[in-house]
Amino acid sequence: MYFDSYIKRQTPYGEAEKRSNLSWFLEQLSFRWAWYTALIFTLLFMVFNAKRRQRVIKIVKPLQNTSLAFVKTISNLYIETQDYKNLIDKKITYFLEKIRSDFNIDTAVLNDDFIKKLATKAGRKKEDVTQLVNYIKWLRTKNELSEESLIKLNKFIEAFYSQ
Incomplete structure (x- = not known):
């Protein structure tokens, strides 16, 4: 025999009826609508969240x-110090480094072989390259240099790149 009268209850017609704690609330019209509304809002809240x-x-300004x-x-610092020798040495160093990296030519010795290779690989006239290299060799021999020497070197280098 199976006995579970704790959950079931006898109705006036003699049938066993299952009733939950919520069934009374669902029988009342206003509580039923409140329950359904709460369920709908709970589901909507869960869906949207x-x-x-x-x-x-955050927006970061560049x-x-x-x-x-x-x-x-x-x-301005270099102009105020008027150390043109230092500036010319740096300009020559950067120019020769560019030649080493772009044309893969050794710049340790600036001789006729170097001039031929540079003129051929750069596609420049041999006379223009010779003039530039001779001017660089002349600048390296001097102890003191002027602003005019720096300007002339810059013009030679710019002419080499612009051809």
Whole structure:
């Protein structure tokens, strides 16, 4: 024999009826609508809050490009010190490094063989390359140099690149 009268209850017609604690609330019209409304809002809340939340991304202002200001400051420092020999040495060093990296030519010795290779690989006239290399060799022999020497070297190098 199976006995479970704890959950079941006898109705006036003699049938066993299962009743839950919620059944009284569902019999009342206003409570029923309140229950259904609460269920609908709970489901809607779960659906709309189920998406992944992201942190707010802060807007970062890009840094101002101060390269030109930096170049002006450094150039003013060199102009004030008037150390043209140092500037010419650096310009020659950078020029020869560019030749080494672009044309794969050894720049340790600046001789006729170097001039021929550079003129051929760069596609420049041999006379122009000879003039530039001879001027670089002449500048390396001097202890003190002027602003005019720096300007002339710069013109030679610019002419070499612009051809």
